[in-house]
Amino acid sequence: xxxxxxxxxxxxxxxxxxxxxxxxxxxxxxxxxxxxxxxxxxxxxxxxxxxxxxxxxxxxxxxxxxxxxxxxxxxxxxxxxxxxxxxxxxxxxxxxxxxxxxxxxxxxxxxxxxxxxxxxxxxxxxxxxxxxxxxxxxxxxxxxxxxxxxxxxxxxxxxxxxxxxxxxxxxxxxxxxxxxxxxxxxxxxxxxxxxxxxxxxxxxxxxxxxxxxxxxxxxxxxxxxxxxxxxxxxxxxxxxxxxxxxxxxxxxxxxxxxxxxxxx
Numbered sequence: 001x002x003x004x005x006x007x008x009x010x011x012x013x014x015x016x017x018x019x020x021x022x023x024x025x026x027x028x029x030x031x032x033x034x035x036x037x038x039x040x041x042x043x044x045x046x047x048x049x050x051x052x053x054x055x056x057x058x059x060x061x062x063x064x065x066x067x068x069x070x071x072x073x074x075x076x077x078x079x080x081x082x083x084x085x086x087x088x089x090x091x092x093x094x095x096x097x098x099x100x101x102x103x104x105x106x107x108x109x110x111x112x113x114x115x116x117x118x119x120x121x122x123x124x125x126x127x128x129x130x131x132x133x134x135x136x137x138x139x140x141x142x143x144x145x146x147x148x149x150x151x152x153x154x155x156x157x158x159x160x161x162x163x164x165x166x167x168x169x170x171x172x173x174x175x176x177x178x179x180x181x182x183x184x185x186x187x188x189x190x191x192x193x194x195x196x197x198x199x200x201x202x203x204x205x206x207x208x209x210x211x212x213x214x215x216x217x218x219x220x221x222x223x224x225x226x227x228x229x230x231x232x233x234x235x236x237x238x239x240x241x242x243x244x245x246x247x248x249x250x251x252x253x254x255x256x257x258x259x260x261x262x263x264x
Contacts, residue, residue, distance in 0.1 A: 004076070004221060005030030010068035012055055012112055013081030015042030017181035018131055021209030022078045023048055025217045031076060034068035036061075055081045055108035058115075065115040073123040076220035077116040079109055080131040082153075083183070086144030088250070089258045093144050101145035106152040113160055117169050125168025127220045130157050131212065134177045134235050140243045142250050142259065150175075154231055161229030170228040172219040177235025178244075179207040192248040200244065202237035 009026045013019035014035025023046065027033045036053040037043050043050035051067050053060040068074055082105045086097040109130055120126030135143055136150035154173060161171040178184060178197045187193055198204045215234045218224055233239045251259055258264060 003030050006072060007075035008032040008034065008068050008070075008072040009076040009078070009220065010065060010074065010116065011035045011078045011080060012053075012061075012064070012108075013037055013079075013131075014048065014050070015039055015046060017080075017183065018176065018179060018209045018212045019078070019080035020046055021213035022080060022129075022131075022216045025210070025213040026076060026078070026220065029217070029221070032072050034064070036064040037081065055079075055112055056103050058111050061108075061111050062115045065112070065119055069119050069123070073126075074116065074119050075123070075126040076129070077112065077120075077126070078129045078131065078216050078220060079112045081108055081112075082131065082133075082150075084144065084146040084149075086146060087142065088144060088254055089142055089261065089264075090144075091261070092254070092258060092264050098145040102149045102152070105146070105149035106156070109153045109156055113156070113171070117160070117164055117167075117171075120169050121164070121167040125170075127170045127172070127224070128160070129216045129219045130154075130171070130173040131216070132157075132173045132175045132231060134175050134233065134238055135243070136175055137231075137233075138239050138243045140246075142246055142254070157231065158229050165228055170219075170224070172224070172228060173231045174212055174215045174219070175231055175233045175235065175239070176212045177201070177207055177233070177238040179209060179212060181209060187249075193244065193246055196245045197238070200238050200241040201235070202240065205236060207234065207236065 015037040053064040135147035
């Protein structure tokens with residue numbers, strides 16, 4: 001991999017998990033990395049320069065982008081911030097949780113890209129990498145707004161790549177499958193849901209944050225200078241089969257009838 005020395009990078013959601021792994025991978029090749037997130041205590045523990053920022057707050061993310069590019073040209077942004085407060089059968093979904101999840105995943109990506117693209121274009125170009133999800137392209141029943149909001153991220157990647165190529169800004173994304181992070185700690189334990197995940201993977205193991213970070217590093221660097229508008233699945237091949245079966249976890253919560261589509 002080519003060196004990233006003399007450049008800066010911003011990683012959102014960089015306090016833990018995939019975001020932190022991406023920050024470490026970029027720094028290993030010489031980038032001056034800034035991480036941002038909502039929890040300062042976590043950010044301090046990373047050892048990287050950090051900015052407290054909620055990606056749904058436009059002023060905050062604009063400040064984080066500016067801070068990241070203060071000491072060297074901003075050439076790479078990995079947008080890893082995301083999550084969900086929306087879960088359950090469609091007929092019982094909470095509208096506020098749906099909106100919050102779209103705000104975090106879709107709007108947060110747009111705001112980060114908006115300000116990062118401006119700065120990278122002025123500096124002569126760069127690369128934006130969105131961390132999406134297997135759920136964007138493969139149905140995950142009862143995941144509420146999560147899959148649709150990540151599908152919006154994927155489409156934004158394609159539109160932005162088409163718009164921004166002329167100013168030297170490349171936009172790509174990574175769709176992780178089941179990765180060992182604190183967000184999926186319960187799922188990654190032994191049990192029927194984990195067994196179902198593994199049965200759907202040709203390469204049958206739980207992913208590690210570093211697996212995703214390697215793909216993000218490739219897309220962020222000069223090695224992929226003629227690649228834009230692409231989504232790379234980093235999931236052990238899970239996308240080749242079907243979405244995971246969460247019956248064992250969600251049936252006790254919502255009931256068998258609700259998971260079959262019966263009205264509440």
